[in-house]
Amino acid sequence: MSVVRNLTELGQDSYGRPGLMHMTIAGAVHHGMKEMEVWMQTFAPNSGTPIHRHECEEVFITLKGHGTLYLSRSRELDAPGEPEEFQIYPNATFTIPVDSVHQVRNTNQGEDLQVVVTISRPPMKSFIYKEWSTPHAEAVYEPREWDKEDKLSSASQQC
Amino acid sequence: MSVVRNLTELGQDSYGRPGLMHMTIAGAVHHGMKEMEVWMQTFAPNSGTPIHRHECEEVFITLKGHGTLYLSRSRELDAPGEPEEFQIYPNATFTIPVDSVHQVRNTNQGEDLQVVVTISRPPMKSFIYKEWSTPHAEAVYEPREWDKEDKLSSASQQC
Numbered sequence: 001m002s003v004v005r006n007l008t009e010l011g012q013d014s015y016g017r018p019g020l021m022h023m024t025i026a027g028a029v030h031h032g033m034k035e036m037e038v039w040m041q042t043f044a045p046n047s048g049t050p051i052h053r054h055e056c057e058e059v060f061i062t063l064k065g066h067g068t069l070y071l072s073r074s075r076e077l078d079a080p081g082e083p084e085e086f087q088i089y090p091n092a093t094f095t096i097p098v099d100s101v102h103q104v105r106n107t108n109q110g111e112d113l114q115v116v117v118t119i120s121r122p123p124m125k126s127f128i129y130k131e132w133s134t135p136h137a138e139a140v141y142e143p144r145e146w147d148k149e150d151k152l153s154s155a156s157q158q159c
Numbered sequence: 160m161s162v163v164r165n166l167t168e169l170g171q172d173s174y175g176r177p178g179l180m181h182m183t184i185a186g187a188v189h190h191g192m193k194e195m196e197v198w199m200q201t202f203a204p205n206s207g208t209p210i211h212r213h214e215c216e217e218v219f220i221t222l223k224g225h226g227t228l229y230l231s232r233s234r235e236l237d238a239p240g241e242p243e244e245f246q247i248y249p250n251a252t253f254t255i256p257v258d259s260v261h262q263v264r265n266t267n268q269g270e271d272l273q274v275v276v277t278i279s280r281p282p283m284k285s286f287i288y289k290e291w292s293t294p295h296a297e298a299v300y301e302p303r304e305w306d307k308e309d310k311l312s313s314a315s316q317q318c
């Protein structure tokens with residue numbers, strides 16, 4: 001793998017998720033990173049992340065487009081409940097409170113939402129919620145699609 | 160601190176380093192991050208980082224401009240010696256091998272070099288080399304200027 005690589009030439013894939021183009025820029029499964037991981041993700045209109053929580057830290061930087069961050073910060077109730085909503089815009093940056101339940105969606109029409117995402121403790125270990133009313137105890141652990149070794153596509157092998 | 164902040168409105172400062180504008184987007188000293196840190200740095204022509212090494216992981220994404228990555232990957236000799244040189248360009252991304260001796264400089268004229276930098280194990284703990292011929296054993300630990308609590312400027316307090 002070259003020391004310096006051109007982001008625009010790196011492999012990206014939807015990994016079976018409609019509306020998503022995901023690129024692991026530097027990661028555990030793909031590149032041997034041990035302590036952090038950096039992604040670029042592009043969401044088509046009306047697509048986004050699942051509702052989820054994780055113990056790792058996560059920081060987003062918005063390169064282009066608009067969207068919405070949904071966030072439930074309290075863990076006192078049995079379920080996340082209705083989330084707070086925050087607008088996302090170009091150059092918006094947000095840090096997800098550890099273990100909070102959150103979701104990022106491209107709620108805009110006609111324009112992709114593109115973000116750089118950094119996480120600690122790679123690879124990502126998320127607990128996925130079916131809905132905001134799903135109890136915390138029923139959230140399901142799922143490895144992320146791009147980290148499933150049997151699904152490593154030829155796109156991801158272009159370092 | 161607002162959940163979603165506009166990068167272009169966050170405080171940045173040279174922290175006494177000529178040619179540098181540094182912004183800690185999400186960090187240990189400034190924001191309570193524990194496992195990773197994200198910066199934006201802008202280097203004027205002929206400025207750059209010190210020659211240094213660190214145990215943490217570090218990933219760069221180039222937003223704009225051009226420059227040079229200097230890298231000495233071998234630790235077999237007593238000193239880094241002459242580094243390899245790699246060209247940096249817009250959208251260039253590079254991951255610094257842990258504990259390697261490296262430096263990033265804006266070797267271009269007339270154009271700033273702007274990068275997003277992510278590190279693990281914050282805050283940054285670097286060993287600084289006076290020159291590439293400086294023995295590893297003589298590299299000096301220095302906290303980064305933006306993490307020195309007594310130097311937190313009013314700019315950095317704008318979350």
Ligand SMILES: [Zn+2]
Pocket residue numbers: 052054058096102
């Ligand atoms: Zn997340």
Ligand SMILES: [Zn+2]
Pocket residue numbers: 211213217255261
């Ligand atoms: Zn470094």
